[in-house]
Amino acid sequence: MTTLSGNHLIEQLQWRYAVKKFETLKISAQDWKVLEDALILSPSSYGLQPWKFIVVTNSGVKKQLRPVSWGQSQIEDCSQLVVFAARKTMDEAYVQKFINRIVDVRKIDPASIEFYKNMILGDVVKGERNKIAHEWATRQCYIAIGNLMTAAAVLGIDTCPLEGIEPPKYDEILGLKNSEYATVVACAVGYRSAEDKYASAPKVRFEKKDVIQEV
Numbered sequence: 653m654t655t656l657s658g659n660h661l662i663e664q665l666q667w668r669y670a671v672k673k674f675e676t677l678k679i680s681a682q683d684w685k686v687l688e689d690a691l692i693l694s695p696s697s698y699g700l701q702p703w704k705f706i707v708v709t710n711s712g713v714k715k716q717l718r719p720v721s722w723g724q725s726q727i728e729d730c731s732q733l734v735v736f737a738a739r740k741t742m743d744e745a746y747v748q749k750f751i752n753r754i755v756d757v758r759k760i761d762p763a764s765i766e767f768y769k770n771m772i773l774g775d776v777v778k779g780e781r782n783k784i785a786h787e788w789a790t791r792q793c794y795i796a797i798g799n800l801m802t803a804a805a806v807l808g809i810d811t812c813p814l815e816g817i818e819p820p821k822y823d824e825i826l827g828l829k830n831s832e833y834a835t836v837v838a839c840a841v842g843y844r845s846a847e848d849k850y851a852s853a854p855k856v857r858f859e860k861k862d863v864i865q866e867v
């Protein structure tokens with residue numbers, strides 16, 4: 653089943669760039685729903701989804717976030733600012749919540765996935781990975797931000813991934829401090845301004861031979 657031609661995909665990936673200046677135009681509710689669905693469909697290790705996507709549209713909150721984002725204008729001018737927050741820890745209760753969801757969605761007998769559950773627990777709760785639970789959850793968030801940017805590009809919607817932010821300040825402003833989640837990265841979503849000169853700058857990528865190794 654081909655839904656998008658290879659040429660069109662590459663065209664859109666060439667078209668996208670990290671927008672420096674957004675138009676103050678809002679994304680339609682219909683398009684935003686598609687992007688939220690794409691976010692939710694992001695894959696994660698074991699499918700555990702150790703993340704929260706905080707969608708900021710409130711101009712007062714954006715105003716507070718800008719000074720703790722290296723003053724970057726995209727924070728205020730974008731339509732939606734998505735803040736990716738990763739779980740700080742991983743415990744049995746969380747894994748159980750995920751297992752319950754599988755049972756519910758797939759309408760299966762919990763006993764049939766007992767082995768899978770124990771495998772997950774042995775790795776991310778009782779195993780070595782538990783010591784790096786937040787780092788591990790952070791990696792999953794980076795998959796989601798990539799997914800969001802590609803989905804947006806395919807729809808002709810612009811983005812700018814943002815690591816130039818102060819995560820602890822974000823946690824304070826967004827009320828995450830005493831939660832199970834901590835900010836790791838953000839993504840501004842909206843429409844490029846015609847004045848953004850970066851839009852026409854050629855993409856800088858290493859040559860294929862430098863990054864793709866065939867074995």
Ligand SMILES: Cc1cc2nc3c(=O)[nH]c(=O)nc-3n(C[C@H](O)[C@H](O)[C@H](O)COP(=O)(O)O)c2cc1C
Pocket residue numbers: 668669670671672724812813814815816817837855
């Ligand atoms: C994780 C990540 C964080 C980034 N943080 C910022 C940022 O804070 N501000 C910014 O203007 N661009 C940021 N960028 C954009 C990169 O500089 C940009 O993606 C890169 O130069 C490649 O250019 P292109 O995305 O326009 O093709 C970030 C990119 C990534 C992937």
